[in-house]
Amino acid sequence: MDLVLSEDQELIAKTTADFVKRKSPIARVRELRDTNDPVGFSRALWNEMAELGWVGIAFPESVGGAGLGFAELAVVLEELGRTLAPEPFLSTVLLAGQALLLAGDEAQAAAWLPRVCKGEAILALAHQEARSRYDLSAVETRAEQAGAGFRLTGEKIQVLDGHVADAIVVVARTAGGPGEAKGLTLFLVPKGAAGLTLTRQARVDGRNAALVRLDGVSVGADAVIGARDAGHELLTRVVDRATLGLSAEMLGGMQQAFALTLEHLKHRMQFGVPIGSFQALKHRAANVFIELELAKSAVMASARAVDTDAPDFAKLVSLTKARCSDAYVLAANEGVQMFGGVGMTDEYDIGFYMKRARAAELTFGDAAFHRARWATLSGY
Amino acid sequence: MSDLESFRSETRAWLEAQCPPALRGRGGSELEGVWGGRKFDWGGHADQKLWLERCAGRGFTAPTWPRAYGGGDLAPEQAKVLAEELRRIKAPPAVIGFGLTMIGPTLLAFGSEEQKLEHLPRIARAEIRWCQGYSEPGAGSDLAGLQTRAVLDGDHYVINGTKVWTSSADEADWIFALVRTDPNAKKQEGITFILIDMLTPGVSVRPIKLISGSSPFCETHFENVRVPKQNVVHKVNAGWTVAKALLGHERTMVAEAFGAGGGAGGKRGTLSERAKHHLGNENGRLADPILRDQLAQLELDTRAFALTMQRAKDAARAGHQPGPESSIFKVYGTEVNMRRQELLVRIAGPQALGWEGPGFDPEELATTRDWLRSRGNSIEGGTSEVQRNVIAKHVLGLPD
Numbered sequence: 001m002d003l004v005l006s007e008d009q010e011l012i013a014k015t016t017a018d019f020v021k022r023k024s025p026i027a028r029v030r031e032l033r034d035t036n037d038p039v040g041f042s043r044a045l046w047n048e049m050a051e052l053g054w055v056g057i058a059f060p061e062s063v064g065g066a067g068l069g070f071a072e073l074a075v076v077l078e079e080l081g082r083t084l085a086p087e088p089f090l091s092t093v094l095l096a097g098q099a100l101l102l103a104g105d106e107a108q109a110a111a112w113l114p115r116v117c118k119g120e121a122i123l124a125l126a127h128q129e130a131r132s133r134y135d136l137s138a139v140e141t142r143a144e145q146a147g148a149g150f151r152l153t154g155e156k157i158q159v160l161d162g163h164v165a166d167a168i169v170v171v172a173r174t175a176g177g178p179g180e181a182k183g184l185t186l187f188l189v190p191k192g193a194a195g196l197t198l199t200r201q202a203r204v205d206g207r208n209a210a211l212v213r214l215d216g217v218s219v220g221a222d223a224v225i226g227a228r229d230a231g232h233e234l235l236t237r238v239v240d241r242a243t244l245g246l247s248a249e250m251l252g253g254m255q256q257a258f259a260l261t262l263e264h265l266k267h268r269m270q271f272g273v274p275i276g277s278f279q280a281l282k283h284r285a286a287n288v289f290i291e292l293e294l295a296k297s298a299v300m301a302s303a304r305a306v307d308t309d310a311p312d313f314a315k316l317v318s319l320t321k322a323r324c325s326d327a328y329v330l331a332a333n334e335g336v337q338m339f340g341g342v343g344m345t346d347e348y349d350i351g352f353y354m355k356r357a358r359a360a361e362l363t364f365g366d367a368a369f370h371r372a373r374w375a376t377l378s379g380y
Numbered sequence: 381m382s383d384l385e386s387f388r389s390e391t392r393a394w395l396e397a398q399c400p401p402a403l404r405g406r407g408g409s410e411l412e413g414v415w416g417g418r419k420f421d422w423g424g425h426a427d428q429k430l431w432l433e434r435c436a437g438r439g440f441t442a443p444t445w446p447r448a449y450g451g452g453d454l455a456p457e458q459a460k461v462l463a464e465e466l467r468r469i470k471a472p473p474a475v476i477g478f479g480l481t482m483i484g485p486t487l488l489a490f491g492s493e494e495q496k497l498e499h500l501p502r503i504a505r506a507e508i509r510w511c512q513g514y515s516e517p518g519a520g521s522d523l524a525g526l527q528t529r530a531v532l533d534g535d536h537y538v539i540n541g542t543k544v545w546t547s548s549a550d551e552a553d554w555i556f557a558l559v560r561t562d563p564n565a566k567k568q569e570g571i572t573f574i575l576i577d578m579l580t581p582g583v584s585v586r587p588i589k590l591i592s593g594s595s596p597f598c599e600t601h602f603e604n605v606r607v608p609k610q611n612v613v614h615k616v617n618a619g620w621t622v623a624k625a626l627l628g629h630e631r632t633m634v635a636e637a638f639g640a641g642g643g644a645g646g647k648r649g650t651l652s653e654r655a656k657h658h659l660g661n662e663n664g665r666l667a668d669p670i671l672r673d674q675l676a677q678l679e680l681d682t683r684a685f686a687l688t689m690q691r692a693k694d695a696a697r698a699g700h701q702p703g704p705e706s707s708i709f710k711v712y713g714t715e716v717n718m719r720r721q722e723l724l725v726r727i728a729g730p731q732a733l734g735w736e737g738p739g740f741d742p743e744e745l746a747t748t749r750d751w752l753r754s755r756g757n758s759i760e761g762g763t764s765e766v767q768r769n770v771i772a773k774h775v776l777g778l779p780d
Contacts, residue, residue, distance in 0.1 A: 004697075276772075277780060283768045286711075290708045296705075297688040297690070319684065323680060371676035380655065380666050
C-alpha cells in the first residue's frame with residue numbers, strides 16, 4: 001500500500017484536526033488534572049467521537065464498526081495525540097477491543113464490540129505486573145481451575161482506564177511459571193465481580209490507570225478469550241497493534257511539541273534578535289525535524305502493514321516504537337531547553353509533552369527493548 | 381491489454397532479444413554501468429558496447445528525452461515500466477554519468493535549441509563524458525563566492541581560474557562550469573553557467589589523492605581558455621538559477637545512491653552476516669550486545685530512511701508537490717552511510733586496520749578504504765551544515 005494519504009484519509013485527518021481545535025485543546029487536559037476529575041476524560045466527547053465513527057473506525061461493520069483500517073485509525077490517533085486527548089482509545093479500542101476482535105467467540109464479540117463502537121462500553125487490558133517490565137510472558141497472576149470455571153488471583157499494575165472499565169481482560173497463568181510463554185490465558189472479567197478491587201493510580205503524564213487486584217475472582221469457562229494456555233501469541237498480536245496505535249498518538253504529540261517550539265524560536269527575542277536566528281538552535285531544530293519525518297514514515301508503513309496482514313508487521317512495529325520513543329523524547333527535551341526557564345514552569349504546555357513523551361517511551365517497550373526485538377526477529 | 385501492458389510485453393521481448401546474456405544478472409548497482417566518453421577504452425567491453433548501441437538506437441539510454449535529442453520519448457509511466465523490466469533481468473544501465481543525471485536535465489530545462497541538438501544526443505550515445513566545475517579553493521559551502529573569471533573578447537569568453545573537486549576531470553571530455561562574468565554585481569547575480577570542451581588550450585587537470593588513498597577527484601585549471609559565447613547556458617549573469625536547479629538533480633542522485641545501498645553491505649554480504657562472521661554467536665545472538673544494539677539502530681535508521689524515500693515517491697505519483705520530507709534526503713542519507721561504515725570498522729575490529737598487503741582479506745581492506753572515503757559524504761554536494769541551514773530556513777521558516 002502506498003505511503004500517502006488517500007483523499008478519504010485526508011478528509012478524516014482534517015475533520016479530526018478541526019474537532020481537536022474546537023473541542024479538545026490541551027487546556028482540557030490541564031483542567032481534568034487540576035480538578036482531579038474522577039473519570040479523567042470526557043464521556044460526552046467520547047460519545048461524540050463514537051458518533052463520528054472514530055471509535056469503531058477499524059472494527060468491521062458486522063460489530064457496528066466503520067469497516068475501515070488501521071491506516072485510518074492512525075490518522076485519528078495522530079490528530080488526537082496533538083493535544084494529548086485522554087479518551088480511552090488505547091485501552092478500549094486497541095488493547096481489550098483487539099483481543100476480543102482477534103480471538104473473542106461470537107457471544108463475547110456480540111456482547112461487547114457493538115457497545116464499544118457506540119461509545120457505551122469502556123474496556124481495559126490487565127497484563128502488566130510489578131515485575132514484568134516489557135516481558136509479556138512475565139505473568140505471576142494465577143488462574144486455577146474451579147469446577148467448570150476458574151479462580152483468578154494476583155495483582156496488575158497501570159491498567160489503562162481500569163478505574164472506569166466496564167470489563168477487564170485479565171492475563172493469567174493457567175500453566176507453567178513466570179517467564180514461560182506457554183500457559184497464559186486471557187479472561188474477560190466484568191466490573192463488580194466479587195474479589196475484584198480497582199484502585200486509581202496517578203501517573204506523571206496524567207494518563208488514566210489503575211491497580212487491579214484479584215482475590216480469588218470467580219469466572220466461568222465462557223470468560224476465556226481464545227485458546228487456553230495459548231494466550232501469549234494473542235497478547236503479542238494485541239500489544240503490537242496497541243503499540244502502533246500509541247506510536248501514532250506519539251507522532252501527533254511530537255509534531256505539536258515541535259510546532260510550539262518553532263513558534264517560540266521565531267518570537268522569543270534575546271540580544272535584540274529572535275533566538276531562532278541562532279545557528280546553534282537552527283541545526284538542533286533541523287535534527288528534530290529529520291527525526292519527525294522518519295517517525296512519520298514508520299507509523300504510516302506499520303499502519304498499512306496491519307491492514308495488509310504483512311508478514312514483517314512485528315518488525316515494523318518495533319521499528320516504529322523505537323523511532324517514535326526516541327523522536328518524541330528528543331522533540332520534548334529540546335522543546336523545554338529551547339523554551340528556557342518558562343519551559344520549566346507548569347504554566348507552559350511544553351512540560352506536558354515532556355512528561356507524556358517519557359511515559360509513552362516507557363509503555364510497551366522503550367527504544368532499546370525494540371532494537372533488541374528487531375535484532376531477534378532478524379535472526380541476530 | 382492496456383497500452384502500458386502492451387508496452388511492457390514489447391519491451392520485455394525486446395530486452396530478451398537484445399540484452400547480451402553475459403551482462404544479465406550484473407545490474408542492480410550503478411557501479412556496473414560504463415561512463416563512456418572519447419577517452420573510454422572499449423577494448424574488453426564488447427558486450428557493453430553492443431548493449432549501448434542497441435539501447436541508444438531505441439532511445440533507452442535517456443528514455444524520457446525527446447527523440448530529436450536522442451531520447452526515447454517515453455512517458456514517465458513507460459519509463460518506470462522500462463526500469464522495472466531492466467531490473468527484472470538485472471541488466472546494468474547501458475551508460476551512467478553526470479551527462480544523463482545532471483547536465484542533460486539541465487539543458488532540457490535551460491539550454492538553447494542548438495545546445496540541446498549538439499550535446500544531448502552525444503550524452504545519450506555515451507560519446508561525451510561530462511564533469512562538474514562548481515567548487516573552487518576559495519568557494520566551498522559559499523559557492524556563490526566563486527572567483528573564476530570569464531571576460532568577453534569578441535565572440536569568445538576568456539576564462540581564468542581554478543575549479544576543485546572536479547570528479548573524473550582527467551577522464552571527462554566536457555565540463556559544465558560556473559564562472560564570474562560580472563565582478564561588480566551582488567555575488568549571486570554575476571555568475572554565468574557555461575560549457576567548456578576540455579580539449580581547449582589552457583585547460584589542465586591534476587588528480588587529488590584523498591585520505592582513502594585514491595580518488596576520482598581533480599583540480600582543474602583554466603589559463604586564458606577561449607570559449608565561444610554561444611556556450612553560455614540560459615542568460616549571461618543568470619547562472620545561479622541554473623546552478624541551483626542542477627544541484628537539485630545532484631542531491632536526488634546522491635540520496636538515491638545511498639537509499640538504494642541501505643540494509644546490505646553490498647557485495648560483501650549483509651551487515652548481520654558480516655557481524656556474525658567477526659563477532660560470533662551466543663545462543664543465537666551476536667556475542668557482543670553493544671554492537672548488536674548498534675547494528676539494530678543502524679538497520680532501523682536505514683529502513684526508516686528507505687520508507688521516507690518511498691513516501692516521497694508515492695506522494696509524487698499521487699500528484700502531490702514535493703513535501704518537506706525531501707529536504708532531509710541528502711543530509712540523512714549520507715550520515716547513515718557514514719555511521720554504517722564506522723560500524724563496519726568496529727565490527728571488523730583489528731582486521732579493519734589494514735592498508736594493503738598480507739594478513740588482511742580484500743573485504744577487510746575495502747572496509748577500511750570505504751570508511752575513509754565515506755567521511756567526505758557529509759561534505760561533498762552541500763555539507764550537512766548547509767543542508768541543515770536550508771531545512772531551518774526554507775522548511776521550518778526560522779529567521780536569518
